[in-house]
Amino acid sequence: MPDLDLEVDRVSKRYGAHLAVDDLSLAVGRGSFFSILGPSGCGKTTLLRLIAGFLEPDSGDVRIGGRSMRGVLPNRRPVNMVFQHLALFPMMSVGENVGYGLARRGAAQPLIRERVATMLKRVGLPGAEGKRIDQLSGGQKHRVAIARSLVLEPTLLLLDEPLGALDLKLREHMKIELKQLQADFGTTFVYITHDQSEALVLSDHVAVMSAGRFEQVGTPQELYYQPRTPFVAGFVGANNRLTGAAARADGHFVELESAQGLTVQARPSGPIAAGDVVEAFVRPEVVSLAHDAAELAPMQRFVGRVESLLFDGANSAVLLRELRTGTEFRVALPQTGEFADLREGEQVAFGFDPQRAVCFEVTRT
Amino acid sequence: MTATASADLAAPRTRLALFLLFAPALIWLLGLIVLPHVDLAALSLRARVAPRTYEFSFANYRTFIDEPLYWHTFVRTAAMSIIATACTLLIAFPTAWYIVKIARGQAKSMLLVLCLIPFWVSETVRTLGWMILLRESGVVPHFLVALGITAQPVELLYHDATILVGLVYTSLLFMIVPLANALESLDDALIEAAYDLGGNAWSILRQIVIPHAAPGIAAGSIVVFMLTLGNYLTPTLLGGKNSLWFTEQIYAQFITRFNWEQGAAFGFLLLMLSTAIVWLGLAVSGQRFGDVMRRA
Numbered sequence: 001m002p003d004l005d006l007e008v009d010r011v012s013k014r015y016g017a018h019l020a021v022d023d024l025s026l027a028v029g030r031g032s033f034f035s036i037l038g039p040s041g042c043g044k045t046t047l048l049r050l051i052a053g054f055l056e057p058d059s060g061d062v063r064i065g066g067r068s069m070r071g072v073l074p075n076r077r078p079v080n081m082v083f084q085h086l087a088l089f090p091m092m093s094v095g096e097n098v099g100y101g102l103a104r105r106g107a108a109q110p111l112i113r114e115r116v117a118t119m120l121k122r123v124g125l126p127g128a129e130g131k132r133i134d135q136l137s138g139g140q141k142h143r144v145a146i147a148r149s150l151v152l153e154p155t156l157l158l159l160d161e162p163l164g165a166l167d168l169k170l171r172e173h174m175k176i177e178l179k180q181l182q183a184d185f186g187t188t189f190v191y192i193t194h195d196q197s198e199a200l201v202l203s204d205h206v207a208v209m210s211a212g213r214f215e216q217v218g219t220p221q222e223l224y225y226q227p228r229t230p231f232v233a234g235f236v237g238a239n240n241r242l243t244g245a246a247a248r249a250d251g252h253f254v255e256l257e258s259a260q261g262l263t264v265q266a267r268p269s270g271p272i273a274a275g276d277v278v279e280a281f282v283r284p285e286v287v288s289l290a291h292d293a294a295e296l297a298p299m300q301r302f303v304g305r306v307e308s309l310l311f312d313g314a315n316s317a318v319l320l321r322e323l324r325t326g327t328e329f330r331v332a333l334p335q336t337g338e339f340a341d342l343r344e345g346e347q348v349a350f351g352f353d354p355q356r357a358v359c360f361e362v363t364r365t
Numbered sequence: 366m367t368a369t370a371s372a373d374l375a376a377p378r379t380r381l382a383l384f385l386l387f388a389p390a391l392i393w394l395l396g397l398i399v400l401p402h403v404d405l406a407a408l409s410l411r412a413r414v415a416p417r418t419y420e421f422s423f424a425n426y427r428t429f430i431d432e433p434l435y436w437h438t439f440v441r442t443a444a445m446s447i448i449a450t451a452c453t454l455l456i457a458f459p460t461a462w463y464i465v466k467i468a469r470g471q472a473k474s475m476l477l478v479l480c481l482i483p484f485w486v487s488e489t490v491r492t493l494g495w496m497i498l499l500r501e502s503g504v505v506p507h508f509l510v511a512l513g514i515t516a517q518p519v520e521l522l523y524h525d526a527t528i529l530v531g532l533v534y535t536s537l538l539f540m541i542v543p544l545a546n547a548l549e550s551l552d553d554a555l556i557e558a559a560y561d562l563g564g565n566a567w568s569i570l571r572q573i574v575i576p577h578a579a580p581g582i583a584a585g586s587i588v589v590f591m592l593t594l595g596n597y598l599t600p601t602l603l604g605g606k607n608s609l610w611f612t613e614q615i616y617a618q619f620i621t622r623f624n625w626e627q628g629a630a631f632g633f634l635l636l637m638l639s640t641a642i643v644w645l646g647l648a649v650s651g652q653r654f655g656d657v658m659r660r661a
């Protein structure tokens with residue numbers, strides 16, 4: 001397929017006894033923004049370094065633009081990397097940093113100067129050539145690092161948690177900027193992060209990684225609304241997790257009975273039979289609140305006591321304890337401000353549509 | 366209000382404390398460095414016209430210029446010291462690189478200790494060790510014969526190369542330590558980034574590693590150069606009569622000839638030489654003395 005910029009074909013990498021990347025495959029289409037999302041230590045950096053060429057896979061192959069990269073050194077791959085701490089050269093000016101790759105390719109000085117100037121203009125730093133790296137703000141350094149890579153017009157840009165070191169406000173800002181830059185340049189981005197909001201906001205496709213393997217690859221919407229494994233359901237977005245046994249099950253719904261005796265209904269993911277050990281996930285925003293349980297029909301209904309209020313602007317939530325079993329639920333407060341006057345200790349009814357909760361069989365490994 | 370008052374009260378006392386704190390350093394500086402040098406300068410600028418009568422004169426310096434042996438030794442010492450410093454740098458750089466960037470865990474500390482071990486033995490004994498190895502009836506010539514490389518045992522002492530080996534050996538640690546310090550602070554990601562952007566080993570060394578390590582290189586080179594220039598034992602023992610090291614001339618004037626005026630002039634010339642070369646080296650490499658010494 002000609003329109004795939006990156007293909008990773010059954011690649012494994014082992015550090016001593018530890019399998020950091022485990023028989024992993026992936027394909028990234030031209031011009032897309034692909035994120036790899038996973039907890040710390042799951043092997044994201046290892047995978048990225050395999051693609052960049054700093055590590056050789058023990059088995060499998062990496063193809064970039066259709067060409068096998070076996071034995072191709074990092075300085076010969078059509079790939080550039082933005083490092084976690086950016087790794088700008090402090091001994092060089094901004095212009096020299098951005099022009100470094102071109103100079104290494106033997107481009108003529110006037111051409112380098114022109115390309116560097118154009119590039120700096122495109123990332124919003126016109127005329128910054130003469131500045132020293134330590135004169136730049138965090139966000140500006142970020143742009144220089146990206147300009148330094150993009151000026152070489154790589155097939156693929158790899159980014160290793162480049163926003164990790166920034167403070168929250170700047171990170172939010174750079175997130176949007178990064179997305180715009182990618183759309184503007186049309187370069188294929190492979191972005192790794194442990195921050196799910198970064199992955200969801202930025203990407204066309206996200207791979208959720210755990211212990212050296214991909215749990216699920218899909219669009220942000222798919223990952224959020226149709227998680228295929230308990231790990232994805234638990235890792236992407238907030239979720240209420242309930243464990244128990246399947247009391248009843250058919251192809252369309254499962255009735256889970258928890259150890260405390262709470263019964264909830266959910267949509268099954270994969271085949272589930274009565275008696276299986278199962279795990280159900282209910283998103284906070286799926287749960288509706290009501291002063292009177294009757295309002296919630298025909299959903300399954302529960303009554304809870306307000307344990308605490310978690311105010312966070314538009315993401316405000318309330319922590320409820322189900323009255324009969326003491327099971328804890330996190331419920332999003334509606335944007336309408338309807339339940340804004342809820343107090344701790346108050347009783348409210350809550351319920352949710354079984355089709356919007358998902359249930360997995362717990363496989364013991 | 367009260368705070369400023371107490372601060373005012375404290376000020377003279379702090380100043381006194383500060384003065385007392387620096388007093389030993391000041392006494393040391395004045396008593397052991399400045400005063401002897403002032404005396405040395407005065408000594409070098411007088412000539413004996415009659416027993417116990419001296420007058421101001423540049424005669425001692427003129428002797429230096431007029432006598433080819435003296436300035437020949439002087440130039441030779443400077444050149445050999447520069448060569449020894451360069452050799453030390455060439456050997457120390459890969460060593461420091463290996464210790465800092467390649468060795469891991471225990472091997473790292475082991476290697477540093479290994480560099481330090483020779484310094485548990487006094488310089489005299491170390492140099493004598495070289496003599497035992499290199500003299501005609503010594504270990505190395507014997508081995509060369511046994512291996513069939515030379516027909517007869519060769520004398521390996523009393524060559525310029527032998528002096529250089531000895532000097533490099535004594536100086537190595539003083540180069541490795543500042544270099545290792547400088548390389549330690551170089552982020553590996555910078556090297557990887559340069560490599561990723563198309564750099565090769567040589568261009569990365571030249572554009573990233575050396576500029577970063579420059580203060581360490583300068584610090585190590587200054588220390589090694591000064592130690593080498595002022596070394597007496599190693600050139601004398603390993604070079605014998607042929608060594609022609611300037612410190613030997615100073616020693617001869619002071620001790621053998623009892624011509625303190627001439628010795629003082631030579632001492633002063635050596636001081637000027639080292640100052641001039643260090644200054645030149647810093648100017649050429651674009652380093653500032655303060656930055657360099659902070660890294661040393």
Ligand SMILES: Nc1ncnc2c1ncn2[C@@H]1O[C@H](COP(=O)(O)OP(=O)(O)OP(=O)(O)O)[C@@H](O)[C@H]1O
Pocket residue numbers: 015016018020038039040041042043044045046047194
């Ligand atoms: N050079 C190495 N030698 C041995 N083990 C290593 C090495 N590099 C990484 N590992 C191990 O491999 C696993 C994956 O590491 P990796 O750096 O890829 O994780 P990561 O997903 O990037 O984590 P983080 O989000 O914390 O950066 C970790 O358990 C780590 O301990």
Ligand SMILES: [Mg+2]
Pocket residue numbers: 044045046
């Ligand atoms: Mg990482």
